[in-house]
Amino acid sequence: MAMMDNKAFLISHIRNSFITSDDTGMCEMIITLDDDKNRNGYTSDSGMESSENELSHSYDILPDMDYGAHRRRSNTSQRLERMKKEKRSQSRAKSITWKDSNTVYSVDEKGHLFEKKVIDGVEGQDRSPALSRLSELIQASANLGDNPFxxxxxxxxxxxxxxxxxxxxxxxxxxxxxxxxxxxxxxxxxxxxxxxxxxxxxxxxxxxxxxxxxxxxxxxxxxxxxxxxxxxxxxxxxxxxxxxxxxxxxxxxxxxxKDVPTYTSKKTIIVTVNIPHRGFNKFPIDNTNILMKEILEKVLKRRKIKVRPGQCYNLEKDSVPGVSIDLECNLASMDTLEFVLVRENSSRGDATEVDNGKSSEMAESLTSHHYKSYLVSMVHKLRTNTEVQLGISGEKVDIDPVVSKSSARIFRQKAVTYNADNIASCDIFEDKDGGKSVFRLAYFNGHEFKHHDFEADTAVCNEIVQKFNNILELRLSPVRKEYVANRDRKLMKKRDFALI
Structure with a gap:
């Protein structure tokens, strides 16, 4: 404690700390110079005379001075280091002064500096010199002209x-x-x-x-x-x-x-093939000599129908139901361009006769986008089915619940409306006993594809499915295209996996 109270010891300790911690040596020079001035009685910069007992003042502490474990190098030290690096870099470079030679270069003694090379394949002086590959490309691109696109x-x-x-x-x-x-x-x-x-x-x-x-x-x-x-x-x-x-x-x-599509000619014939409950397909035909079996192959390929062992498909004239045509005959001998795809041992008449005399009304509904509603049951996985009114038109699809007093409020189905462009598909999902069927309606909710299942009489389900497919065929929305593309990719993956 006696040493800590000794001012001379503390000042000496501080001065020595400055000298030993300074890498540049500046503190030692300044402090030593101040000691000499004080001992010799020199006056300070302020004009006051310094005595031997007075100590020189240290530099004022500034806010930008560094305090910490690593002290920043001074500007002088950094400048000296840069000068050393520049000297080392200059020592590696060599400067050569160009001087004109007084002597004349002799071609006979030393030869040509840049001799002309002889290109293989060029004979005589009258022929044009051979072009390099780069010159050929440049010349070819110059002849192309500007690309308008x-x-x-x-x-x-x-x-x-x-x-x-x-x-x-x-x-x-x-x-x-x-x-x-x-x-x-x-x-x-x-x-x-x-x-x-x-x-x-x-x-x-x-x-x-x-x-x-x-x-x-x-x-x-x-x-x-x-x-x-x-x-x-x-x-x-x-x-x-x-x-x-x-x-x-x-x-x-x-x-x-657009103006003159090259995939069809002006004399192209359009053949229409109807698929019961599944809409229709149109095919451009350039020659009426095409065999009917080739048209059948086009339908099966377009519909991606896989013919299983024991199954057989045929074509009928739309105006002559129940009579299969000879597939070895050509189109010119048919006297019609409207056909129906049928499966052997099946009848297409069921699609029009099951409706008990209402076939004309059903056909009218399928060929138009007029609004029509159906009473069906909405199928749920974890609770009983809900009766709903399904309204279908070319613009929208409405699902309105049929509310009854016995319906539990917590399980009541909410009314919902979908734009027709967001409908992706509608197909028969399951055939049940007692003349009932289940059809699935797939739609796009803005983020992903989802579906609703509905149950009704088989005839009603067939009518609804055909009405939906007729609308989808005519509208051809981007949602429908994307859904079909995704479905085809999944089928191809399953098929490839099955072949492994």
Whole structure:
């Protein structure tokens, strides 16, 4: 405690601490210089005379001074270090001064500095020199001219890094017959719209110098769904040009010219095949000499009907029910373009006669989008079925519960309305005893696909299913397309898994 009260000891300790902790040596020089001044009686900067008992003042403590375990190097030390590094860098560089030579270069003694090389394959002086590969490409690109679809090159996924892309095989319906079966692969960024994809296809088509030359207006072209063999699915309209590419799951599309579609000629014949309870399909036929068995194969392929062992399908004329046609005959001998797909040992008359004389009313309902309601039971898994009024039109679907006094309030079904464009499918789900059936209505709720199951008489279920399918065939909403694409992918995965 005596040492701590000794001012001279404390001041000496502080001075020595400054000197020993300073890497630059500045404190030692200043403190030593102040000691010499004090001992010799020099005056301070303030003009006052310093005595031997007075001690020199230390520097004022500033707010930006560093306190901590690691002390920051001073500016002088850092500047000296930089100067050392620059000296080391300069020592590695060598400067050479250019001086003109007084002597004349002798070609005879030392040879040519840049001798002319002889290119193989060029003989004589009159022939033009051979071009390098780069020169050929430059000359070829100069002859191509400007690509009118250059603005759509930014949607090329091959040139984009770090963004989601999608690869689509495009069948070119305007190409020659031998090239039409081979699609052109296009990689597009997922954020592009269908219209941008059409422009990208035209840009790539022009760059690859394909024939014939396209029209410079992309509004003259549209995209259709295509089969694996390149056949255009005319049952569906072209994809909406305003929709994003990521909304659709198709991997094969066809580029079609709007004014004169090349997949059909002016004399194309449209054959209609009706499928009982499942709607209809239309097929463009170029030649009436086509055999009826080929049309049957087209229907089975389009509907993806798998013929099991022991089953057999045939065609009937729409105007002659119950009489199967000869599949070896051609279309020209049929005298009609309306046919019905039937399965052997089954009858299509059940679809019109089971309704007890109401077939005309049912047909009228199926061929129009007029509103019609049905009394059905809504099937629930964990509670009893609920009677509801199912209203169907070409614009919306209403599900209104039939409220009774005996219904428990907690289990009452809420009324709900769905836009027709959000309906994905409607199919018979289960056939029950006693003339009852269950049909499933699939819909899109904005986030995912869900479904409702309804039970009613078999005839009523068939009418409802056919009415829904008729509406879906005519509207062809994006929800319906996406649902069918997802369902087909799942079926293919199951089929591939079964073959393993």
């Amino acid at each position: 250059l603005e759509y090159a930014k949607f090329d996924g091959m040139a984009s890094v770090g963004v989601p892309t999608k690869k689509i095989d495009i069948f070119l319906t305007m190409a020659s017959a031998e090239d039409r079966s081979y699609p052109m692969s296009v990689v597009v960024v997922s954020s592009a719209k269908i219209q941008d994809l059409v422009g990208l296809i035209c840009w790539q088509y022009t760059n690859e110098m394909r024939e014939p030359v396209l029209q410079e207006n992309i509004d003259m072209y549209c995209l259709h769904i295509a089969e694996d063999d390149g056949e255009v699915d005319v049952d569906f309209p072209s994809l909406d040009s305003r929709e994003p590419v990521s909304k659709f799951g198709f991997t094969k599309l066809a580029l079609v010219e």
